[in-house]
Amino acid sequence: xxxxxxxxxxxxxxxxxxxxxxxxxxxxxxxxxxxxxxxxxxxxxxxxxxxxxxxxxxxxxxxxxxxxxxxxxxxxxxxxxxxxxxxxxxxxxxxxxxxxxxxxxxxxxxxxxxxxxxxxxxxxxxxxxxxxxxxxxxxxxxxxxxxxxxxxxxxxxxxxxxxxxxxxxxxxxxxxxxxxxxxxxxxxxxxxxxxxxxxxxxxxxxxxxxxxxxxxxxxxxxxxxxxxxxxxxxxxxxxxxxxxxxxxxxxxxxxxxxxxxxxxxxxxxxxxxxxxxxxxxxxxxxxxxxxxxxxxxxxxxxxxxxxxxxxxxxxxxxxxxxxxxxxxxxxxxxxxxxxxxxxxxxxxxxxxxxxxxxxxxxxxxxxxxxxxxxxxxxxxxxxxxxxxxxxxxxxxxxxxxxxxxxxxxxxxxxxxxxxxxxxxxxxxxxxxxxxxxxxxxxxxxxxxxxxxxxxxxxxxxxxxxx
Numbered sequence: 448x449x450x451x452x453x454x455x456x457x458x459x460x461x462x463x464x465x466x467x468x469x470x471x472x473x474x475x476x477x478x479x480x481x482x483x484x485x486x487x488x489x490x491x492x493x494x495x496x497x498x499x500x501x502x503x504x505x506x507x508x509x510x511x512x513x514x515x516x517x518x519x520x521x522x523x524x525x526x527x528x529x530x531x532x533x534x535x536x537x538x539x540x541x542x543x544x545x546x547x548x549x550x551x552x553x554x555x556x557x558x559x560x561x562x563x564x565x566x567x568x569x570x571x572x573x574x575x576x577x578x579x580x581x582x583x584x585x586x587x588x589x590x591x592x593x594x595x596x597x598x599x600x601x602x603x604x605x606x607x608x609x610x611x612x613x614x615x616x617x618x619x620x621x622x623x624x625x626x627x628x629x630x631x632x633x634x635x636x637x638x639x640x641x642x643x644x645x646x647x648x649x650x651x652x653x654x655x656x657x658x659x660x661x662x663x664x665x666x667x668x669x670x671x672x673x674x675x676x677x678x679x680x681x682x683x684x685x686x687x688x689x690x691x692x693x694x695x696x697x698x699x700x701x702x703x704x705x706x707x708x709x710x711x712x713x714x715x716x717x718x719x720x721x722x723x724x725x726x727x728x729x730x731x732x733x734x735x736x737x738x739x740x741x742x743x744x745x746x747x748x749x750x751x752x753x754x755x756x757x758x759x760x761x762x763x764x765x766x767x768x769x770x771x772x773x774x775x776x777x778x779x780x781x782x783x784x785x786x787x788x789x790x791x792x793x794x795x796x797x798x799x800x801x802x803x804x805x806x807x808x809x810x811x812x813x814x815x816x817x818x819x820x821x822x823x824x825x826x827x828x829x830x831x832x833x834x835x836x837x838x839x840x841x842x843x844x845x846x847x848x849x850x851x852x853x854x855x856x857x858x859x860x861x862x863x864x865x866x867x868x869x870x871x872x873x874x875x876x877x878x879x880x881x882x883x884x885x886x887x888x889x890x891x892x893x894x895x896x897x898x899x900x901x902x903x904x905x906x907x908x909x910x911x912x913x
Contacts, residue, residue: 464893465494467886468528470557471537473500476720478813479539479569481787485653486537489879493893494886497531499524501542506553507721509545517544521553525560533623533886534561539569540607547603551610558618565625565885566615571633571810572608612641619644625885629811630835647885650839651816652878654791656871659821662788666795673780674713674796682710684859685797687790687814689719690732695803695828700739701852702801703775706860710778715793717784740775794821799859802827805849812836819843820874824863826855842867 467490471483483498490496505517521543528534536557543550558564618624626646628634634648654662668674674683684703686696696714703712718730737743785793794800800818802825809832818825819840827833828849837844845864847854883893 463891465532465883465886465888465891466497466530467494467882468497468499468531468534468561469537470499470524470534471501472503472539472542473498475503476784479537479542481790482569482651482653482813483537484787485875486878486882489652489655489875490882493879493883499527503542506542506544506549514544514549517549518553521556525556528557528560529562531562532888532891533563533565535565535567535882535886536561537567537569540572540611547607547610550607551614554611555614558614558624561622563623563886563888564618565627565882567627568633568637569629569811571628571636572604608641612637612643615643616641623889627881627885630832631838632831632835633810645885647881649878649881650836650873651811651813652820652873652875653813653817654820655875656820659791662791663795663822666792668796670789670792671782671796673782677711678709680709682707682799683713683797684710684799684801685713685715685793686801686803687715687794687818688802688812689716689722689784690714690730690736691719691722692732692735693805693807695805695849697736697739698803698828698850698852698855699801700736700775700779702856702859703740703778704773705853705856708778710859712775712779713782713793713797714780715782715785715790740779741771741773742776742779744771744774790817791821794818794823797823799824799826799863801855801859802833803847803849803855804828804830804833806830810835815844819871826858839873840871841869843871 469483469487472480473483474480487496487498502517502520505513505520508514508517534557536554538554540550543553558566615624615626624645626637626643628637628646628648629650631648634646637643638646668677684699684706686694686699688694690696694716699712699714703710714736718733722730724730782793794817800814800823802812802815802818804812805828809830812832815825815827815833815836824845825843826845826847827837829846830849833844833846837846842864845858847858887893
């Protein structure tokens with residue numbers, strides 16, 4: 448954790464760089480932490496940034512004693528916030544606690560202590576409407592536990608959303624409070640439905656254009672031992688992100704069957720640390736991907752799955768059927784979890800980045816933003832989040848319908864469309880400009896960046912989206 452310096456005399460208000468605290472996960476293998484690390488680099492050219500790392504061991508523990516330590520952790524952060532001109536909270540609700548009371552209590556303490564506040568919403572709890580039809584339908588079929596779970600989850604989201612939005616409305620009457628979303632749709636929701644003032648929108652941005660060019664120029668398969676073993680001239684299709692059912696990676700595996708043999712599918716990612724279960728011999732989703740690729744299966748296994756009553760095979764036949772003829776082991780490669788720099792290098796090496804996610808109500812996605820920043824060819828499923836993201840990057844994303852592996856295979860094989868030549872208008876520079884705008888105290892003008900490197904992460908205010 449980094450602590451800001453003491454405030455300077457008021458006479459320096461017009462000349463000095465703004466001092467900004469960012470509250471977020473930081474040293475974690477998660478998307479919010481990765482974005483915060485990227486954002487910190489973007490902002491260093493125009494402001495003095497200090498990151499307060501939210502300790503996930505404390506904040507996510509179910510133990511009552513640890514939870515008391517978690518509250519003390521939040522209180523300790525709050526005591527330092529008056530030293531800054533502005534405070535930004537990178538809000539993913541679950542990073543503040545496990546229960547609604549924990550999340551609300553800690554959010555309010557941090558927001559109250561900030562002299563000026565901006566909140567970046569990574570998940571938007573939509574216009575939550577209790578699905579009474581679904582609840583009653585489940586109850587009518589005597590699925591009472593399922594009905595109760597649906598009702599409880601929606602009530603939790605409703606309470607959390609309305610409590611946070613209501614508290615921000617109250618704070619906006621007393622001090623500067625800015626809100627940042629990742630899509631125009633979410634901006635309009637918070638502004639028009641939840642009546643929040645001063646709401647801005649900008650897509651996620653990770654890699655400056657000059658850094659992306661340097662990474663692409665330096666990327667070689669030597670960075671990944673698995674890739675060095677592949678034959679020359681293969682076509683690499685990459686999927687990215689933690690392994691979770693909503694990622695839809697099985698669609699990409701199924702599409703691989705309909706692609707020429709020189710196409711290989713690379714799955715960059717692993718099980719999320721918080722999803723690692725005790726005494727589980729294999730993660731269920733990994734098992735699903737292996738089964739979809741027929742890896743480790745035989746024809747006998749398939750016949751048994753189909754309900755074959757009996758199998759009479761001699762020893763020679765068993766030997767011939769030791770490996771399923773559709774086994775994709777030689778073309779499907781699990782690449783493991785990557786750090787920030789490896790993630791970008793991996794994207795640079797892929798001929799196509801495929802994001803076959805399911806629709807789960809997400810409002811943003813780090814992998815698609817990184818892939819576009821890196822200049823990759825991107826094929827994504829037609830989810831609301833990806834469609835909203837593509838509005839900022841016209842003609843940079845190709846789409847296919849969720850789960851349609853036949854369409855996906857055809858699009859991959861067809862090759863990319865001709866480049867549009869349209870410049871990228873929303874990137875790390877416009878993102879830094881937005882954060883500078885919401886972080887400046889009234890009357891302060893930030894000095895120009897002093898070095899060429901800093902200039903690369905600073906933007907003119909005209910690039911800001913309101």
